[in-house]
Amino acid sequence: MRLRELLGIEELGLLLLVGPDADDGVLDRAIRAVPTIDLADPGRFLTGGELVLTGLAWWQEDGDAEPFVRILDRAGVTALAAGEVEHGCVPDDVVRACRRHGLPLIAVRPETSFGAITEHVLRRVQHRPGGDLASVVERHRRLLTDQGAPDAVLELLRSSLGLDVRVLSATGRQIAGAHPALRPKTAVALASRYLAARRAHEAAPHRVTLGDRLYSLVPVRDTATLSTPSAVSAASAASAAAAAAGGHAAELGDWLLVVDADTSRWPAADAELLDRIVELVADARSVHDQEKAVLSDLARRILDLLYSDVPPDEWPIRLRSTAHCVVTRRDRWQRSQFVVAEGQWDAVRPIPAAALRVLLEEALIHEDGPVLVPPEDVAGTVDGEQAVLLVRLPERPGAAPDPVLDCAALQRKLTAVLTRWLGPAGSVSLGVSSPVPAPGNARRALEQARTALRVAADGPDRVTVRGPDDLTSHILSLLPLIPAETRHAFATRLLGPLRDHDSRHRTDLLPTLEAFLDCDASWTRCAARLRLHVNSLRHRIARIEHLTGRDLARLETRLDFLAALRAG
Template identity: 75%
Template structure:
């Protein structure tokens, strides 16, 4: 041994003594190995953070073990934990005081019985700072050894919040700037500060284009004056599950690891580190996919009900015993919007709906947007060549009177990442409905979303998103092309019976119809604006349908009435 280093095989591995750790970090030794301070000369060769009651499978000996004591609940709990650490040859246990306010006497006594040095870590010192300090001392240049640390963290963090801690560790210990992004450029994990939004979107766009061209990974790209290596993070979920896109265009559902360096010439040890980071991200991706299974089952069941002859009022009842509670924690219908999408490679057929579904599940996530949408607010499925999504949106408030998805922002977001991937001939079209406040409106909302999809399909943009406002404007742009006499005759034929009825019986059916259409056929919104009970409004609409012989549940009927009102 020399200069704080030990020889292990043919590789020189740095070590540090416990006394150096205590002096450099200002830590306090609660339990020494013996009365003469013999523990201070013990070597620290690794560091592990854990709150598992049995961390034995992650121990190799010589570790500084950091624990927040989440596993300790009462006297007696410490004995088995300390016994496992002692048998594994752990150098020292460092216990945080934040969880219980102090280190429990039960742990102190157990460490004394087994002769395991114990250090108290007060709330002012973070485990991350200790870990970074130890790793800088132990492995300043040995990236291959750090890969083993990443692997250990990968096992501990699986299903417990993702890879942020490890990516931050790598940034501080090696200066390695790495981020996990979605295919739309949303940062899923990474060290702080996050990538600039424009940079993240540019990286996602370059990644999709490279995957479409079947380039070998890692993909080297330059954004601004910085070089990045982009590595696929594909789900390890069984492809048969409904949350996984496979086959053609599956890259639309990928995550990607963006490393701010050129990894193409890395040595084998460094590549091992990269592989471990990717495995960590794959674990996080798989956990994410599993959370979507129940939600997407809900979407499938809801779409089947909308295609059936089940009365609208029964739809929430039939869903309440399935995954509806997963989405909203309630057994009633929640305010949502329908999103329908199609894509095509001109000359080579449609883009698979399963790939578009996964893309939109990601693109619609806006937890910090004006209308916040989280991953748990989206249920998605496919219907032949269409992706169909149901997105929960907030209830109206004074500050946000009509919360709804921003179609313009969605189009800009998708166009930024898809334009290179689509090339000069591909296209993606998306239709969005008005918010649906009751199950009775669900079928007409799905119909409206599909009508908006047809309008988007006719648009020259390669990525086009159209919504409720476009339905109205589309119809109104056609009216001037119709001769004035024809427009007046059409309006008279459609609205004349209602005017006659209002005149003879002093009713307000025509103003009610106009307000109903202005409210996008929302029963609750229209009733509130007219100061009516919803049942009274239903009676009026039923009377309008009886007089005109038209079904207002059909989108075509509502558009006809809207055109007639605008033609007057």
């Protein structure tokens, strides 16, 4: 687009401050890109031919304009368009600098958005050959990847080709792209089809028809993978490599570019543009992966503390040195739940725990998922063949009940995504703990999640999620199968010492045990219910353990006591 054509668009109301007295050649300069720049040194983002949009945030006083304009002039910029919102007008210092260097200067009135200017230019760009479009994307790419924000370039693809493009995770969560977002069922169905295609080692792009709509699904892998000239070719090569390696389930962490068209029939120029888009989104994914690495380190440190002899009271101090706590300044324990997962492709091949970890990190932050938490509140790591995740729960003020993970919602979400991918012989099992209000409850909660995982592994479904309530119902459902005499004998043997002690000493050990179990072994909740100091409660529990010879820190012990109370 020529500078003269842009100035002639009346609805934009652009005013040429420097350049009216120049020769016609200045106004016939071509505009090949429209970056928005508010950095004092924009040189590394410029290749020539740009209409630079700036809000003048870099300008504070006279003299600031000279170095900025000199950089633009040396880079071969077509013109500078300065917004009037920041300072109420374009400062005289900027006008003088542009006159010295012969750089056309345009004033953008407050009511005209930079987006409107960009849209008008891009409408003209779409009539240019595809190679020029790819060049435009490349210029924008260097600006936008610094911020890890692909939405603007996906908007460029929509403007240039008239197509809606979105980026989804392998669980169907929309990460970037066109709005409104796809319907949740559609997004999950696309993610499910994508995983099935990757599992079958089909070549990308994957063509999927839902209803009367045809979609192309293109894998977005990390930047290290995208080293071949074509991103689509690279994704196909990656699929072949995974097949050769026997399959490593890396697709559970993929992002996928969803294009509302059959890209396999696109001309070479448009395919080149798509390749550049995939590269940009891969850059953004790399930023995302780096952020998740910080959370993974946090989860690993917590797991190490669980296996150590460090007293729980010292855990917050030990965790202050993690990168996550340093950045967020969150150094106190937040109410949390553990999620533990295992999977099998068949009877002999486990699903890699690292792949399950990435999948669950996505599944747990869906808006329609098991609990609404931001990404920074889900920390995951790997422990042998198990994925272990710590989900920090939001806190609700007032009398509203505290949120917890909805096991049924999590199972529905994962079932919809994984059923095709797992095939007839595969399965994924998850165990969820009770909420952990303090570090002292963490070891017990992790054990509880692993017990729930064992119960889930016995389930008939391909994806099974079990939580604390399921443990109780599982044990109690077996009681009617046991003869009455056996049940009563078991209850008498386990609870008899407590009944005798209460009768002789007029204590309340048995009611204390019932309250402790009803509060999911939470010291603070149980103490509040019984109106006791926590230390007094600990004394009573220690007495119960001494009389019965049982350790109430073990989940199996608590389930035995619960069964005995119901049976007696």
